[in-house]
Amino acid sequence: SAVISQKPSRDICQRGTSLTIQCQVDSQVTMMFWYRQQPGQSLTLIATANQGSEATYESGFVIDKFPISRPNLTFSTLTVSNMSPEDSSIYLCSVEDQGGHEQFFGPGTRLTVL
Amino acid sequence: AQSVSQHNHHVILSEAASLELGCNYSYGGTVNLFWYVQYPGQHLQLLLKYFSGDPLVKGIKGFEAEFIKSKFSFNLRKPSVQWSDTAEYFCAVTRTGFQKLVFGTGTRLLVSP
Numbered sequence: 357s358a359v360i361s362q363k364p365s366r367d368i369c370q371r372g373t374s375l376t377i378q379c380q381v382d383s384q385v386t387m388m389f390w391y392r393q394q395p396g397q398s399l400t401l402i403a404t405a406n407q408g409s410e411a412t413y414e415s416g417f418v419i420d421k422f423p424i425s426r427p428n429l430t431f432s433t434l435t436v437s438n439m440s441p442e443d444s445s446i447y448l449c450s451v452e453d454q455g456g457h458e459q460f461f462g463p464g465t466r467l468t469v470l
Numbered sequence: 471a472q473s474v475s476q477h478n479h480h481v482i483l484s485e486a487a488s489l490e491l492g493c494n495y496s497y498g499g500t501v502n503l504f505w506y507v508q509y510p511g512q513h514l515q516l517l518l519k520y521f522s523g524d525p526l527v528k529g530i531k532g533f534e535a536e537f538i539k540s541k542f543s544f545n546l547r548k549p550s551v552q553w554s555d556t557a558e559y560f561c562a563v564t565r566t567g568f569q570k571l572v573f574g575t576g577t578r579l580l581v582s583p
Binding site for chain 2: 398400414450452457461462
């Protein structure tokens with residue numbers, strides 16, 4: 357299984373600012389995913405990040421708000437731009453195993469926007 | 471659109487009680503089914519999964535789930551829960567051949583000693 361770390365683990369930010377979340381994996385993976393878990397709700401996929409190509413965003417999520425980088429096969433970043441209190445959530449990255457049979461999740465970044 | 475329903479949002483049980491958590495999904499095609507668990511302060515981790523074959527699948531820590539295609543269900547069961555099973559449980563579905571996981575809203579299980 358893959359070991360995934362995220363930085364920061366939590367942050368409190370002011371409205372209108374941006375935060376970049378890092379996701380590091382201990383092995384090379386093709387597919388990386390970014391999810392959001394809003395308070396009291398389930399996980400929702402934001403986008404899929406493949407190395408060497410533009411991220412693919414789900415309905416309701418746009419690149420200007422959630423720009424993603426995927427510079428290599430072990431690392432990705434998600435930026436939450438121009439934050440508002442509605443962006444307060446846990447943001448998680450995940451990776452797919454080599455066989456494409458399951459996803460492994462990072463510990464999440466708990467973001468609070470004041 | 472594909473959706474997943476978990477009808478029990480909060481469940482409280484005593485140790486040794488039996489557990490069944492419901493999960494229903496809306497997609498009519500071929501699906502892959504998962505149960506994830508998040509223990510307090512820990513990562514989401516996979517409990518069990520169903521891709522094909524025997525519809526009764528066994529996972530870690532004594533959990534099992536049964537895929538009933540006619541009911542679009544994938545309920546999670548454990549015959550005798552322990553205090554250490556206190557966690558949040560998520561059912562998730564992907565369409566076969568696709569990577570997008572669609573999650574249910576989760577069920578918080580509290581097991582009292």
